[in-house]
Amino acid sequence: MKREEVLEQLEQRVLVPVVRAPTAELATAAVEAILEGGISIFEITLTVPGAVQLMESLSNRFGARALIGAGTVLNVEQARACLGAGARFVVSPGLDLPTVEYVLQQGVPMMPGALTPTEVITAWKAGADMVKIFPCSAMGGAKYLKALKGPLPQVKLLPTGGVNAATAPEYLAAGAAALGIGSELVDAQALAAGNLAVITARAKELVDAVATHRAH
Numbered sequence: 438m439k440r441e442e443v444l445e446q447l448e449q450r451v452l453v454p455v456v457r458a459p460t461a462e463l464a465t466a467a468v469e470a471i472l473e474g475g476i477s478i479f480e481i482t483l484t485v486p487g488a489v490q491l492m493e494s495l496s497n498r499f500g501a502r503a504l505i506g507a508g509t510v511l512n513v514e515q516a517r518a519c520l521g522a523g524a525r526f527v528v529s530p531g532l533d534l535p536t537v538e539y540v541l542q543q544g545v546p547m548m549p550g551a552l553t554p555t556e557v558i559t560a561w562k563a564g565a566d567m568v569k570i571f572p573c574s575a576m577g578g579a580k581y582l583k584a585l586k587g588p589l590p591q592v593k594l595l596p597t598g599g600v601n602a603a604t605a606p607e608y609l610a611a612g613a614a615a616l617g618i619g620s621e622l623v624d625a626q627a628l629a630a631g632n633l634a635v636i637t638a639r640a641k642e643l644v645d646a647v648a649t650h651r652a653h
Contacts, residue, residue: 438504440544443525444566446504447478447546447615448593451647452605453528454640455480455508455597455619458628461487467623468495470633472503474640480508480528480617483515489522496523513539520545528595528617530571532556537563548595552576557585557592567593567614574599579607586612602642606650618643 438446447453454471456479458464464485471479481492488507496505506526507519516527516536526546529536533549537560540547546566551557560568570582573596577584582596596608597617608616622643627635 438525440546440566443504443546447526447567450476450478450504451609451615452476452643453478453480453506453595453615453617454622455482455528455617456485456623457482457619458485458623458625461485461491463628464488464491465495466631466633467628467636468499468503470636471622471640472499474637475644476640477502478504478506480506480526481524482508483511483519484509489518492519492524493522496525510536512536516540526566528569530569532560532563534559534563537565554585554588557589557594561589561592567595569595569597569617571596571617572598573608578604579611582608582613583611602639602646605643605646609647609650 456464456467468479492505504525507524508528510516510527510529513535527540528548530550532551537547537549541564548567548569549560549565550569550571551560557568578599593614595615595617596613600616600618601621622639
């Protein structure tokens with residue numbers, strides 16, 4: 438899948454779950470539960486033990502059914518390992534310019550993290566396909582995103598932090614290109630307890646929230 442096609446999928450499907458878990462097995466269970474809820478894009482963070490092998494196994498297992506990307510990528514070495522494992526896009530919580538350059542050279546979408554207007558502009562100038570605004574909720578959520586979009590309408594923003602079924606429409610209305618969803622979806626307690634139905638239900642709620650927003 439070409440870079441443009443992956444970006445098109447991200448903007449069409451909007452919802453990008455950030456999968457963090459204490460084991461690869463629990464991360465896999467979370468992916469299965471979310472997929473059942475109708476979301477098919479996944480950012481597997483490098484904080485998951487064995488994350489690189491997990492990306493490869495998920496890519497092989499689900500094929501075209503799921504778009505598997507890498508998250509919490511902090512340097513070129515990590516990016517190289519993730520792309521070798523089949524990651525279709527790369528996300529970082531911060532802005533490391535050599536990593537942005539490397540990933541783009543490989544023809545893969547890159548979404549570095551930024552928070553201030555200066556960081557957002559720097560990331561966009563470096564060629565970022567989307568800029569992850571993290572932690573967005575700590576800065577005021579959708580209001581902060583809207584404030585950033587005012588002077589920077591051309592920048593595609595991926596807010597992460599505080600996105601759930603209730604706030605998703607606000608973020609989309611504020612100009613988000615896609616939405617990163619973390620612990621509000623991949624609930625650590627539900628996952629640890631094996632209560633995957635909670636995660637599937639939340640995924641469905643998010644899908645419904647996006648559909649309702651688009652219908653208006």
